[in-house]
Amino acid sequence: MNAAYEFVTGPLAWLAWGIFLLGSAYRLYSMYQLALKKDAPSVSFMDLGFSLRSIFNWLIPFNALGWRKSPVMTVTTFAFHLCLIAVPVFLVAHVTLWTEFFGISYATLPDNVADIMTLVVLAACLVFAGRRLTQKEVAYITTGKDWLALTIVTLPFLTGFLAYHQVFDYQVMIVAHIVAGEIMLAAIPFTRLSHMVFAAFTRAYMGSEFGGVRHARDW
Amino acid sequence: MKRTLPLLILAALTIVSALATVQAVMAQDAITKLAPEAFGTLTRPPAVFVHDKHNEKAKLEECVVCHHGGSDGKIDKSASTEGTPCVECHKVKPAGKATNLKRAYHKQCIDCHRAKGKGPLACGQCHKR
Ligand code: HEM
Numbered sequence: 440m441n442a443a444y445e446f447v448t449g450p451l452a453w454l455a456w457g458i459f460l461l462g463s464a465y466r467l468y469s470m471y472q473l474a475l476k477k478d479a480p481s482v483s484f485m486d487l488g489f490s491l492r493s494i495f496n497w498l499i500p501f502n503a504l505g506w507r508k509s510p511v512m513t514v515t516t517f518a519f520h521l522c523l524i525a526v527p528v529f530l531v532a533h534v535t536l537w538t539e540f541f542g543i544s545y546a547t548l549p550d551n552v553a554d555i556m557t558l559v560v561l562a563a564c565l566v567f568a569g570r571r572l573t574q575k576e577v578a579y580i581t582t583g584k585d586w587l588a589l590t591i592v593t594l595p596f597l598t599g600f601l602a603y604h605q606v607f608d609y610q611v612m613i614v615a616h617i618v619a620g621e622i623m624l625a626a627i628p629f630t631r632l633s634h635m636v637f638a639a640f641t642r643a644y645m646g647s648e649f650g651g652v653r654h655a656r657d658w
Numbered sequence: 659m660k661r662t663l664p665l666l667i668l669a670a671l672t673i674v675s676a677l678a679t680v681q682a683v684m685a686q687d688a689i690t691k692l693a694p695e696a697f698g699t700l701t702r703p704p705a706v707f708v709h710d711k712h713n714e715k716a717k718l719e720e721c722v723v724c725h726h727g728g729s730d731g732k733i734d735k736s737a738s739t740e741g742t743p744c745v746e747c748h749k750v751k752p753a754g755k756a757t758n759l760k761r762a763y764h765k766q767c768i769d770c771h772r773a774k775g776k777g778p779l780a781c782g783q784c785h786k787r
């Protein structure tokens with residue numbers, strides 16, 4: 440068991456982080472090249488002010504028109520993304536590992552708070568899945584890729600929760616959790632999850648076009 | 659014969675309960691878990707550590723491997739300090755770069771398990787619920 444744990448927290452972790460960081464950089468670079476080739480004018484009217492204006496306005500729940508249209512999804516999406524980022528970054532267990540391996544330590548969330556936030560993520564995943572199953576217009580455009588992304592995100596939280604509470608065999612669960620987390624990291628650049636990398640640029644693009652070309656607001 | 663059987667049972671029960679009491683008293687003395695008061699309320703279940711059995715199984719004859727000495731920020735790996743709790747020298751929130759209490763336990767325990775390729779490495783193997 441030690442060998443498995445050391446493998447997934449050692450070489451495999453390096454690999455996953457490497458794919459995540461280099462892969463994201465590559466995707467951004469190749470998207471930029473593509474934009475230059477296919478849509479050079481849009482690159483030239485990109486404007487930092489309009490970009491930040493759009494990003495800022497979309498970051499406020501219910502501020503943008505798109506958010507007001509579906510309140511349930513808006514609340515779910517905001518709660519989901521907040522917990523999704525905050526839990527793994529500020530989890531005591533994760534920070535303990537950063538300390539163990541690199542001597543780095545920083546602020547953490549209390550375990551019971553992180554536990555509840557984990558449940559919020561899992562509940563949100565259920566809402567997303569439910570929406571894709573029950574709402575006709577969403578079900579219509581749902582493909583395997585959407586289910587893949589949703590599954591990849593759900594698994595680290597589910598296995599992390601079970602490992603923390605030591606339900607089922609702990610040693611198997613903790614290794615499964617770490618592998619699930621690493622799959623998620625490595626999948627970010629190459630699946631639907633790449634919206635993490637592109638989201639800011641998508642908004643910036645829309646913001647610049649609406650602000651600089653159409654002289655309108657995009658929220 | 660009819661009289662001796664109940665007597666034998668009574669005697670057996672007395673011995674068993676006496677042994678159980680002795681064991682309970684001994685178990686109170688010997689360390690089986692680590693839960694130093696300095697942490698206040700623990701956020702995790704106390705770490706499993708059956709002191710004597712652990713050291714026997716891990717073949718650790720020298721106490722100084724864990725009970726080192728030192729002062730003024732310098733560790734002294736030859737001065738044995740068995741019986742002195744780690745918290746005497748490792749505060750929960752020390753000033754400066756000194757090793758804090760949680761880190762002291764984690765580093766000492768996990769580094770050796772890693773080096774020997776035996777013994778727990780993951781949180782829940784030590785902090786058992
Ligand atoms: C490099 C990959 C990762 C490693 C080495 C790792 C390691 C760990 C460890 C050791 C625990 C504690 C288990 C316990 O307390 O016994 C844990 C818990 C957890 N991890 Fe990870 N993890 C990784 C990636 C991730 C990722 C990518 C996510 C989510 C996006 C995640 C979410 C969680 C959650 C939600 C918990 C449980 C928190 C709770 O219910 O209180 N982990 N992880």
Ligand code: HEM
Pocket residue numbers: 512513516520523567568571585588589592623627632634635638639
């Ligand atoms: C940090 C930048 C991020 C931004 C700005 C962002 C933005 C968004 C937006 C706007 C949506 C659409 C919500 C809706 O349908 O109403 C969404 C959905 C989603 N995001 Fe993100 N996201 C980010 C990061 C991430 C990350 C890191 C992950 C996981 C690794 C993730 C996973 C998801 C999932 C699973 C959905 C829902 C998919 C579904 O409807 O089935 N996001 N995100």
